Amino acid sequence: MNDLVIRPATPEDIPAIVALLVADSVAVSRESPDDLTPYYAAFERIAADPHQHPTVAVRDGRVVGTLQLSVIPGLSRAGTTRVIVEAVRVHAGERGQGLGTLLMEWAINRSRELGAGLVQLTSDSVRTDAHRFYERLGFVGSHIGFKMTL
Amino acid sequence: MNDLVIRPATPEDIPAIVALLVADSVAVSRESPDDLTPYYAAFERIAADPHQHPTVAVRDGRVVGTLQLSVIPGLSRAGTTRVIVEAVRVHAGERGQGLGTLLMEWAINRSRELGAGLVQLTSDSVRTDAHRFYERLGFVGSHIGFKMTL
Numbered sequence: 001m002n003d004l005v006i007r008p009a010t011p012e013d014i015p016a017i018v019a020l021l022v023a024d025s026v027a028v029s030r031e032s033p034d035d036l037t038p039y040y041a042a043f044e045r046i047a048a049d050p051h052q053h054p055t056v057a058v059r060d061g062r063v064v065g066t067l068q069l070s071v072i073p074g075l076s077r078a079g080t081t082r083v084i085v086e087a088v089r090v091h092a093g094e095r096g097q098g099l100g101t102l103l104m105e106w107a108i109n110r111s112r113e114l115g116a117g118l119v120q121l122t123s124d125s126v127r128t129d130a131h132r133f134y135e136r137l138g139f140v141g142s143h144i145g146f147k148m149t150l
Numbered sequence: 151m152n153d154l155v156i157r158p159a160t161p162e163d164i165p166a167i168v169a170l171l172v173a174d175s176v177a178v179s180r181e182s183p184d185d186l187t188p189y190y191a192a193f194e195r196i197a198a199d200p201h202q203h204p205t206v207a208v209r210d211g212r213v214v215g216t217l218q219l220s221v222i223p224g225l226s227r228a229g230t231t232r233v234i235v236e237a238v239r240v241h242a243g244e245r246g247q248g249l250g251t252l253l254m255e256w257a258i259n260r261s262r263e264l265g266a267g268l269v270q271l272t273s274d275s276v277r278t279d280a281h282r283f284y285e286r287l288g289f290v291g292s293h294i295g296f297k298m299t300l
Contacts, residue, residue: 042229076237079192087226122293143272143295
């Protein structure tokens with residue numbers, strides 16, 4: 001794992017990030033890999049917001065993992081700032097070798113640095129392997145995640 | 151319902167918002183109502199971030215409901231911006247009279263105005279009444295919500 005770098009994502013990473021999103025069987029139908037225009041537009045919105053932390057894990061110059069941290073100040077839990085982790089993806093060829101753990105441990109430490117007292121994420125109910133993974137890291141699956149497409 | 155106003159929260163609303171947070175049996179142990187200092191500090195962080203929308207519902211000059219919308223740009227789902235709804239609370243005396251529905255319908259419409267293609271929230275697994283409420287509004291409880299206190 002010596003050659004692994006975890007760093008902020010740049011626009012140059014977008015094709016590789018979209019490839020990771022598309023490789024995900026649960027989410028592939030939601031993506032539009034033949035036209036990257038909406039991803040570049042979204043990256044501009046992300047880059048304009050200092051509370052967004054789009055991130056890639058790079059090994060030997062290749063993007064092998066990605067996630068995004070969002071810092072959300074709030075009143076509940078005695079004014080606790082929380083970090084929400086979204087779009088966690090690890091390249092299929094890297095699975096089972098500890099990259100997911102490294103990436104999430106990085107995310108947890110970074111969340112602390114960013115002033116968060118709580119880190120949270122949602123995972124599709126069908127991703128049972130991912131649920132065990134998050135529980136091993138110390139997350140508690142205490143909530144139901146509700147979503148509505150607009 | 152004619153006298154109901156839904157508007158951005160101000161620092162003056164903090165005592166009433168904390169009272170709503172404390173009145174919630176599931177979450178009361180996480181709050182510190184005897185010292186509002188951390189809530190005022192948190193409100194400054196919220197007010198400094200244009201992507202946070204702390205909100206109150208006011209009837210006859212009294213805060214009877216609250217929620218916070220957070221706008222999060224992202225790459226997944228073809229660059230969809232999402233709104234996360236947190237800290238939804240309705241005064242006990244208002245329940246069953248449609249205020250929760252009005253407040254959430256406001257949140258959904260406001261999310262559209264804010265450019266979101268997805269609105270999402272998590273609800274503690276024990277809040278089964280809330281789950282039915284969100285499903286009636288059109289939310290799908292497709293995910294598990296994982297949290298870790300730091």
